[in-house]
Amino acid sequence: MDQMHTWVAELNKYNYHYYTLDTPLVSDKEYDAIYDKLVALEAETGTVLPDSPTQRVGGELLKGFTPHRHLAPLWSLDKAQNIEQLRSWNVRVHRLVNEYNTRNPENPLPDPCYAVELKYDGLTLNLTYRDGVLVQAATRGNGVTGEGILAQVKTIKSVPLTIPFEDGVIEVQGEGIMNLSVLADYNTRAAEPLKNARNGAAGALRNLNPKTTASRRLNAFFYNIGYADGVEFADHQEMMDFLRNNRFKVNPYLTYYSNFDDVTEQLAEIEESRSGLDYLIDGAVIKITDFRTREALGYTDKFPRWAVAYKFEAEETTTILESVSWNVGRTGKVTPLARVEAVELAGVTVQNCTLNNVGDIERKNLKHALGTRVFIRRSNDVIPEILGKVTEESDGGEIIFPENCPSCGFPLEMRGAHLFCNNKLDCKPQIISRITHFASRDAMDIETFSEKTAGQLHEELNVREPADLYELTFEQLLKLDRFGDKKASNLIQALEDSKGRDLASFLYALGIPNTGKATTKMLAEHFRDLTAVMEASAEELTGLPDIGGIVAESIVSYFKDPFVVTAINRMLALGVEAKAPEAPRPVSTNSFFSGKTVVLTGTLHKLTRDEAAERLEALGAKVSGSVSKKTDLVIAGEKAGSKLAKAQQLGIQVIEDEDELLRLLES
Known part of the structure; x- marks a missing residue:
């Protein structure tokens, strides 16, 4: 049994670092070796510890959900649809605080301070821990009673099965989510693709087969303790520290402000960065941090007066699929474009949506969807995508796949999931x-x-x-x-x-399939000669960073095309230079910044961000646009927001003094 306890503790530590902290301690191979030994020992002894990671794969099919009455109610949140409504909420908070302080001058409440959190678009979870052990997990339900989903929640690897706090009962609230990258990967293999990440998470957690839940590789973030027996908190910061210290996954997009104008600026930054997140959010939540103030403000019949949800423009909605047309692109790829009934989405009126390709239409059960209601999603300011039909029935008009090019009439060829017109010279x-x-x-x-x-x-x-x-x-x-x-x-x-553009620009201009700006820039810097690029073998190319077999074959095939070679030679004869890039500037290897990955955020006043980035790179730094566990240093200017918060959460070194930055750059 001692060996079993050792392996369980070791694996749980590795899981915590991998799934909660995003800082892996061992390779998958090393983890799997210990896990396999634990499985064998459990089978041999017939014993499974309550926090064994083997419980996360999903057990037998359940007969039904058991109702669970929450130890404390789970409240809904009042909503602010715009900044004016948000300011009105803040005015009410100040009025209520002032009224309380007038009645209680001997023990006044502090000036309101605010926590800003993300508002996830998933399924609310309420987890019960008794003496450090997870004993129940439930959906929100009606706020008083939910459905018990303990077996399903145990499959989420960012949910701790045991916690260090062993002196009472607590209920921890969070959100079960399906990461967008996980959804995309799942849909490449699934017989029935999921329509969106929210439904993927909710459908997995409210599924009587925990093995289905496990297959969707859900994640979770935690943001509240609704009931606590044996521990008290003075404010939101203390509560969140308690969650982190007890191995719960807390989102790094959590910031605190004493000035309400800073809150509104943070909301704008979150909305701007929303499309870059790997999970769905539909807004942010603003909470008063002081718990005594929360108690004094109290609740309405439905909502706490000390918190409000600020809603962003919707990124998903439903509408009617009216028609499908087929467009021919630069490479000859023929793609479907859907015309939908006009609908407001993320602040714009949408009438056109992408359907990606023929394979996508079939996989999403859209072959007979004309005239029916469909889910659409808009992100990153690109044309919205149709995710799937609202109903499962094939009850609409048929989308007819073309056999000939809609422009030139040339017979189309199916390559993988895409249709192509091969008439390059006359389409x-x-x-x-x-x-x-x-x-x-x-x-x-x-x-x-x-x-x-x-x-x-x-x-x-x-x-x-x-x-x-x-x-x-x-x-x-x-x-x-x-x-x-x-x-x-x-x-x-x-x-x-x-004619004087450099080699990287010329290579990108050619439109080589499967290559973008980063790849063509890297080719130019490595080969420094057009002929060398054209004659490179697939083996040479795959030896370069970020070039795999498919990209290498695309490049080799492109330059074997006589049409391409003749066109390039014509351009060179007509004076196009395709010049080799300038020799790279010498990079310092012994500065403070040498070898460090650096992120710039906020406003600098004595340098522009571009000037700072250029000087950092000259001193051997790699300048990145996002904060991760690989970041070594964050330089935070005025009004730095979520990137600074994430850096502080991950314990990354931060420079907030611009004069200190200049001193280091010059030394």
């Missing part, structure tokens, strides 16, 4: 898209050029490929509609200027 949308991409800012940066210009040049001057651009004359352009002397001379000059 108008492909030609116009290739020319437009070639001229774009991150590519050859041909000023005054647009997709409309590309279309006009193709239709009226038979420009079919980028090389044709460099044979245009002033006289030809003057004959075009809406081209006067100035516009024609400006375009000729812009084309001449573009």
Whole structure:
């Protein structure tokens, strides 16, 4: 039994560091070796400890949910739909505090201070621990009674099965979620893809088969202790420290403010960074931190007066799928575009949605969905995506997959889940898209050029490929509609200027399949010569950072195409330089910043952020845009928000004095 206790404690420590702290201590191989020995010992002895990690795989099918009466009620939150309503809530808080202090001058409440937390879009969990052991887990239900889901919650590896606090009973509240990356991975393998992360989490936790719950690899964040016997807290900070110290996963996006204007600025920052999160949120929660103030403010019939939910614009909604059209892109890929009944989503009116490809339509049960209601999601300011049908029935009109190119009539080829038109030389949308991409800012940066210009040049001057651009004359352009002397001379000059772009820009302009700006920049810096890139083997390419087999084969195949080689040679003959990049500047290896990963956040006054980043890189630092366990240093300017909070949560070194930063840069 001693050996079993040792292995269980060791595995639980590794789980805590991996799933809660995001700081792995051992490799998966090392973990699995101990886990397998524990499984064998449990089978041999017939004994399973209450906090054994083997319980997390899911047990037998349950017959039903057992009602659980919460030891303390789980309250809903009043909602503020905009900043004006939020300020009104804050005015009421101050009025109530002042009224209390007028009645109790001998023991007044402190000035209100605020905690700002994320508002998750998952399923509320209420966990009961007795003498340090998880004995029950329940849904919110009606706030008084929920459904017991202990077997399901035990499969969530960020939920501790035992905690150091062993002196009483506590109920801990949090949110069960499905990370978006986990959802995407799950849907690549699932026979029935999940429509969204919220439904994925809720469906898993309210599922009578815990093995189904385990298969969805849920996560959880914790933010409140609703009932506590044996421990008391003076304020929110103390309670959150208690949760962290007892191995609960607390989200690093938790900040504290004494000034309400800082609260509103933090809300704007959260909303701006929302699309970069790996989980769904639909707002933020603002709470008064002092517990004595909370008690004095009390509750309405439904809500605590000391907290409010600030709602963001919805990123998911439902609407009617009206029709599907098929568009041809730069690479010949033919993609479906859905027309939906107009609906407000994340502050804009949505009428078009992406369906990705043929395989996506079939996988999401959308083949017979015309005229039916569908889920749509918008994130990161891109065109919304259709997630699936609201109902499971195939009760709508059929989406017909085209057999021929909708533009040129060429027979389509199915490659994987995508349809392709292989008529590169005579398919108008492909030609116009290739020319437009070639001229774009991150590519050859041909000023005054647009997709409309590309279309006009193709239709009226038979420009079919980028090389044709460099044979245009002033006289030809003057004959075009809406081209006067100035516009024609400006375009000729812009084309001449573009010949001097560097190798990275030229490679990106070519539009090599499966390569983006980062890859083409890395190719240019490594090979420093166009011919060397064109002649590189797949083996050479896969030896470079971040290039896998698929990307390497795409690059090799692209430069084997005679059409491509001829076009490149034409451009070089017409004066395109594709110059090797400048030699990298010498980087210091013995400065304070050498070898460190640094994040800049907030406003600097004596340097711009770009200037600071350039100087840091010259001193050997790697400048990153996000804080993680790999971050060594955070430089926090004025009004630094969530990145600073996460750095403090992870114990990362922070420089908040700009003069100190300048001293280190100059030394």
